[in-house]
Amino acid sequence: MLHVYFNLRKEKQNQKGLAPVRMIITHGSKKIRKVVPSVKVMPKYWSNQRIKPNLKSEPYNYHVEFNMILDDIDRKIRHIYRESLLTGKPITKDYILQRLDGKPTSMARIDFVDALDEFVATHRSVRAASTIKKYRSTIQFIKDFAEARSFELFFESIDIKFIEAFRDYAFLERHTLNNYYGKLIAFVKTFMNWALDRGYHNNLEFKKFKRTAEDIEVIYLTMDELLSLYHFDFNSRRLSMVRDLYCFGCFTGLRFSDLKALRPAHVFEDHLRMTLHKTRSTDHKIPLNKMAKEILERYQGTVYEPIPRISGQKFNEYIKECCERVGIDELICTTRYIGQRRVDQTRPKYELITSHTARKTFVTNSLILGMNERVLKNITGHKDDASFKRYVDIAENFKQREMSNTWDKI
Template identity: 30%
Template sequence: MLRTKYYLTRADGDGPTALYAACFLEGKRKKIYLPITVVPSEWDATKQKFRRSRTNWSEDNTLLEFLAKELDKAATKLAAQGTPATPDDLRALVGKLTGAAAPPPAPEGLLVQLAAWIEECRRDKTPSTIKSYRTLVGHLTAYAKIRRLNLQYTSVDADFVEGFKTYLLKTVGIANTSINNNIKYLKAFLNAMFEQGKHEFAHFKRFRKLEAALPEVVYLTAAEKNRLFTLNLEPLPYLEHTRDVFLFECETGLRFSDVYALRPEQVGEGFLLLTTQKTADLLRVPLSPLAQSILTRYAGHREGRALPVKSNQKTNQDLKIIARLARLNTPTTTTQHRGSERVATTRPKHELICTHTARRTFVTLALEGGMRPETVMRITGHKDYKTLHRYLKITDAVVQDEFAQYVERQNTPLMRVAV
């Protein structure tokens, strides 16, 4: 027997709303919208009937009973023929019995369209970006459930986003930088759908970011890098492989995603030629003697890959162990915003090292060693100096050395005059 119940699309308000039949097909509820509208005050949800206050209430209630019986008969007949009824079958029957074409199904929710957009993005976005988009879906789904919201384009306005940011801060417990990233991804989706004509609401253009400090990425000094290089890891080959890959990144400035995807055919005589995974830039990266020796050591060991690279998560776990074994214990302070509060945290450097540390190490040591910023940008693929400047960290020793050279240059003419 086909169980059919009737519900209002919207149970509050003074204006008319659509009525739909909830039909349970194979244990799942399917919505069959009827060409009937009703003011919520004229509907008795408990008795599943129109109230007497509705004009022609008796005839309309008879119609609902008739529709329920006919839908059940049609589903039973199809089941006897070995063909289970589908929602489209029932919609067509409703249209026939009411003398009108069955109304179109309700528009898909925003979360459904967001999931479809993410699938489309897989063509030209990196796996890490897709993962970030899916994290956004998880946060939105949880927030909508807590607030009992059916997310539609019209409801995702500035007020919604302010509440969503508060939820991410207070309930999820993430910092402002991560909150801003989620809002950025949401805006990208809404803007894409706006450009495609899927909606006409421009609320997303007024979404505001929270105040956030730029994320600080830990780097290694030349001495610390050498300490990693000289660390004896032969008894632990799985850590030795991770250390070698990390040092290769420190020597080339490549992102982890590019080293992970590096193939032997991209290795030339003293250089790499590759298209970056994140920005699709074509780069010609020179190879230092250390980088070449690492490539030579693992040549032919991994079919299809130039280096034995593990997943980003596993690599980060290994790096913290390696850095601890190398005693990279310098107290290192990082800061982040949580709401209006600026939080500073000081931890040993080995706890903060990750795959991106290598790229920042390359940029820092290259600039400290006298390489021009334009040359560094050509190697790393940075588009402008402002972006590169985020990676620039000058050690106290370098500052002291350069200041001593400055003083010597300033004093030389005076010393000649004094003589």
């Protein structure tokens, strides 16, 4: 077994009273000693192999930076040890010191693509089926890139050259939108961190990769549009049920995954209680307004109780048809970016309505109607303040326009 610890060379104090820190590695009967470059500390601040913060009245002693260096060395040595076990490399002083200096590793023997498949396999029991599906799609994208660009995928090749080639392939050949490209990079970083924890590599270049994310337009139905859709007579059972399912999402703020999971046992007199699919928030309470109750009453005692269910693909197709019939056809301009290339599109609003817009409709209209933000976040289970703020901004802009359209005309 290998052990790592640090001690202070007090006998080596300089004129300022600073002593160097020494790393000591023990492996069986062997000991490897080496002074840690650039890390020096006064003995009174040394405790439990790390540097304590000094008094506020004294000059800063760099305890944060120096402790990060020591932590990084400790982590690297443990990875080197796991690497030696997997590759059969003997633990020697020269081998460890060379690895700490960043010399090439034989860990490239572990196949990168096999590790990708292992990553999916190890997450199958702890991730939703939809997440696993996204993982597989992203992995296929990476494999397509490697084949198209004749790029050899192994752990040590995931560096700045990889990210430049991958970026050009995504934007120039696949015409990938920036936000999706950002998700691809997020996956690469997650995978490389996972592999790093297992000692499959010592390549830290991936930590420099930056994920890009751009705000996009929030598409939602105004209250007038929502009520027009809700009261419209379609003379079609198929479209009426799709409308009811969509409107129920607009009246409760439930995600489509939660609507599909809704069962009679989740329904109480004036609220729902269920575990939310995405956040796994257990026993989550969602109050029911009168329109939501009306929809539940329509299907009570039927085979569709509590509400109809349909596949996401068919739902998104049919809800567009519903909104087109209702006349929700205001022209909406959307802007997206592929790298630096701007892509503007103008389409009727009904073409942009999907299952995702129901939740956005609930949040936006609730804020416009004056619902308390804290209460609303509790109902919807929002965790991300930044994404929620976008709805707040939209509501505030709506109120300002209404003020201008009323009082300012007097």
